[in-house]
Amino acid sequence: MAEPIIQARDIGVKFAINRRRKLSTRELFIHGFRRQPKGEFWALRDLSFDIAPGDCVGIIGRNGTGKSTLLKVIAGVLMPDEGSVAVHGRVAPLLELRAGFSNDLTGRENIRLVGSLHGMSQRMLDERFDEIVEFSEVGDFIDTPVKHYSSGMRVRLGFALISQLEHPIMLVDEVLAVGDRAFKKKCYDAIEKMLAGGRTMVLVSHNDSDLKRFCNRGLYIKAGRMEVDGTLKEALETYHADSDSDTKKAKAKAAGTAPAKKDGEAKGAAAGNGAKPAGSAAKEDAAKDGAAADDAAKEKERAQGTAG
Amino acid sequence: MPQITASYATSQPKKAAGSRASRTIAIWQSRQVLNLLVGRDLKVKYQSSLLGYAWSLLEPLALAGIYFFVFGLIFNTRALPEGVDAPGGYILYLIAGILPWMWFSTVLSDSTRSLMSQAKLITTMKVPREIFPLATVCTKGVEYLLTLPILALFALGSGGQWTWNLLYLPLAVVLQFVFLLGVALLLSSITVVLRDVQRIMRIVSRVLFYATPLLYPAHMLLESDRFPEWFKVVYEANPIVGIIELHHAVWFPMLVPPGPYLASTVVGTLLIFALGWWTFRRLEPAVLKEL
Numbered sequence: 001m002a003e004p005i006i007q008a009r010d011i012g013v014k015f016a017i018n019r020r021r022k023l024s025t026r027e028l029f030i031h032g033f034r035r036q037p038k039g040e041f042w043a044l045r046d047l048s049f050d051i052a053p054g055d056c057v058g059i060i061g062r063n064g065t066g067k068s069t070l071l072k073v074i075a076g077v078l079m080p081d082e083g084s085v086a087v088h089g090r091v092a093p094l095l096e097l098r099a100g101f102s103n104d105l106t107g108r109e110n111i112r113l114v115g116s117l118h119g120m121s122q123r124m125l126d127e128r129f130d131e132i133v134e135f136s137e138v139g140d141f142i143d144t145p146v147k148h149y150s151s152g153m154r155v156r157l158g159f160a161l162i163s164q165l166e167h168p169i170m171l172v173d174e175v176l177a178v179g180d181r182a183f184k185k186k187c188y189d190a191i192e193k194m195l196a197g198g199r200t201m202v203l204v205s206h207n208d209s210d211l212k213r214f215c216n217r218g219l220y221i222k223a224g225r226m227e228v229d230g231t232l233k234e235a236l237e238t239y240h241a242d243s244d245s246d247t248k249k250a251k252a253k254a255a256g257t258a259p260a261k262k263d264g265e266a267k268g269a270a271a272g273n274g275a276k277p278a279g280s281a282a283k284e285d286a287a288k289d290g291a292a293a294d295d296a297a298k299e300k301e302r303a304q305g306t307a308g
Numbered sequence: 309m310p311q312i313t314a315s316y317a318t319s320q321p322k323k324a325a326g327s328r329a330s331r332t333i334a335i336w337q338s339r340q341v342l343n344l345l346v347g348r349d350l351k352v353k354y355q356s357s358l359l360g361y362a363w364s365l366l367e368p369l370a371l372a373g374i375y376f377f378v379f380g381l382i383f384n385t386r387a388l389p390e391g392v393d394a395p396g397g398y399i400l401y402l403i404a405g406i407l408p409w410m411w412f413s414t415v416l417s418d419s420t421r422s423l424m425s426q427a428k429l430i431t432t433m434k435v436p437r438e439i440f441p442l443a444t445v446c447t448k449g450v451e452y453l454l455t456l457p458i459l460a461l462f463a464l465g466s467g468g469q470w471t472w473n474l475l476y477l478p479l480a481v482v483l484q485f486v487f488l489l490g491v492a493l494l495l496s497s498i499t500v501v502l503r504d505v506q507r508i509m510r511i512v513s514r515v516l517f518y519a520t521p522l523l524y525p526a527h528m529l530l531e532s533d534r535f536p537e538w539f540k541v542v543y544e545a546n547p548i549v550g551i552i553e554l555h556h557a558v559w560f561p562m563l564v565p566p567g568p569y570l571a572s573t574v575v576g577t578l579l580i581f582a583l584g585w586w587t588f589r590r591l592e593p594a595v596l597k598e599l
Contacts, residue, residue: 076434077434091434093434099432102428114429117435
């Protein structure tokens with residue numbers, strides 16, 4: 001096997017639990033440092049893997065198990081508290097359904113800004129601009145501030161831009177879940193072309209058929225730890241087996257506490273995934289069977305909730 | 309194709325010195341990004357308001373005008389060592405100090421937001437995060453440099469002396485840049501984990517305005533016996549005082565700071581820079597999680 005392009009060794013990322021509000025000096029004066037909550041929660045722990053050039057790796061796992069966090073660590077926008085990640089080559093990231101566009105700038109300005117931030121030269125931008133706009137199907141809206149875009153348009157523009165980057169590594173988080181059928185088809189073609197060109201790709205998705213289509217490898221992450229590192233098929237099988245048994249457990253528990261059914265379901269689901277902070281996480285778990293698009297949105301919400 | 313290797317954050321800082329060097333190189337390599345950020349900020353500022361460039365002049369001019377009215381005319385100040393006869397007079401003294409002060413005060417207030425306002429970019433792409441406070445300092449620095457023609461106009465109009473002392477100006481600008489970069493690194497990272505800093509800085513900025521020889525020459529305070537010795541030491545230890553004195557020295561030869569004091573200003577500036585750099589590196593992992 002060739003030299004790995006991404007090398008992760010024992011990475012761990014922890015977040016503080018209970019830090020809902022930002023620490024303010026007022027609280028500092030009133031409570032002193034001792035009121036600092038000591039609770040920590042490892043979003044990822046002891047994760048090691050190698051990714052070879054040209055691999056397409058699918059990351060699967062339930063909401064809140066650290067998939068997006070892992071992508072962020074690979075992208076270098078989050079620093080692990082433990083271990084190390086070595087990435088050999090530039091990374092084109094499409095994280096949390098956004099490419100880093102500023103809301104106040106127009107689509108055109110954003111393409112220029114984000115494109116050059118990713119290292120596209122002026123000439124390259126000029127050459128590819130039309131292609132990006134055409135691919136994204138935003139049409140006349142290209143001169144409208146991005147804040148007025150629909151979420152689909154934003155993702156399309158983001159994907160159109162990021163897919164033009166010639167970086168050897170591409171990270172994609174849930175993008176495929178948002179576009180409509182026609183756009184999905186275009187994405188598939190673009191991804192296939194990139195993979196054929198020897199690009200390395202890491203995908204996070206809840207859509208099995210998307211993953212099966214592209215990925216030769218699968219990482220199944222459960223509660224922040226690596227559960228399966230093998231072929232996509234192995235990873236998916238374990239994942240499905242796990243979630244089936246979780247659903248059964250939750251149902252059993254809900255049946256046991258029939259009067260407060262809704263509440264029970266939420267609790268049951270939360271119990272099935274003990275390593276998470278209570279509250280918002282439990283709510284999400286209860287709704288885990290929602291559509292893939294919903295899942296993506298919640299994933300985002302969770303990431304912000306934990307970080308904030 | 310060149311292989312770019314990025315390797316970050318092990319819990320044991322094995323190669324601290326090496327990583328500092330590579331960090332600096334990474335920032336240098338992102339200078340295109342820096343140009344872009346500064347260009348964008350300046351464009352937004354000068355395009356979005358009708359008066360554009362005039363706005364960046366109006367504020368310091370209004371300030372200088374007010375203080376000239378109050379202290380120069382009403383109190384009829386003889387603040388300068390040679391009295392009202394000093395070439396350039398009180399109005400040039402005010403302008404020469406207030407223009408660079410605007411650079412200080414805008415960085416003090418804006419750098420608290422330089423990471424938070426770019427949260428979207430920072431959380432989606434890997435660029436050296438130092439770029440953002442650096443961009444704030446550069447943007448405000450460019451705005452300051454654009455006000456220099458006004459300084460020249462006032463110097464001409466008020467009969468200021470054009471001497472070799474002009475060479476103090478680039479020295480002052482370089483020192484101020486390093487000092488402000490340290491401050492921006494410090495404030496931008498601390499604010500993310502401690503939001504109140506933003507409010508505190510408004511007060512600090514106001515205090516510093518009067519704790520800096522902008523309206524009065526420093527020796528008035530230092531030679532006065534109404535202040536205890538320790539207070540004078542604290543006052544002089546502030547690198548901003550030394551830097552502003554340099555800005556004044558350009559036009560008023562009797563205000564050229566003595567060698568040892570200049571040296572202490574340089575040391576103080578470097579200390580602030582080191583503190584800012586160190587704090588930024590320490591807080592960076594936490595900042596990335598908070599954003």
